[in-house]
Amino acid sequence: xxxQHTENLLRRFKGQLVNIKTLSGGNYEGRITEITDDxxxxxxxxxxxxxxxxxxxxSMESMMVxxxxxx
Numbered sequence: 001x002x003x004q005h006t007e008n009l010l011r012r013f014k015g016q017l018v019n020i021k022t023l024s025g026g027n028y029e030g031r032i033t034e035i036t037d038d039x040x041x042x043x044x045x046x047x048x049x050x051x052x053x054x055x056x057x058x059s060m061e062s063m064m065v066x067x068x069x070x071x
Contacts (some may be wrong), residue, residue, distance in 0.1 A: 003037060006057045010035045017066040018042070022059045029066065 010032060019029045020042070030042030030053060038057060044050045 003057050010040050019064045021062045023061050028053050
């Protein structure tokens with residue numbers, strides 16, 4: 001059931017900029033583009049040619065939504 005909770009949480013923030021910390025110490029920042037029952041997909045950069053990163057739920061330690069200031 002814990003994966004379902006993670007998936008539901010990520011679906012709430014689809015399209016938003018997040019920072020995900022993994023158990024191995026990696027940090028990934030990007031916009032959530034796709035959520036499956038095993039992983040979340042992030043696009044790391046928007047304005048330039050960005051890379052797509054896949055983070056598995058069982059490797060996630062924490063997630064933080066990054067608030068972008070409105071100018």
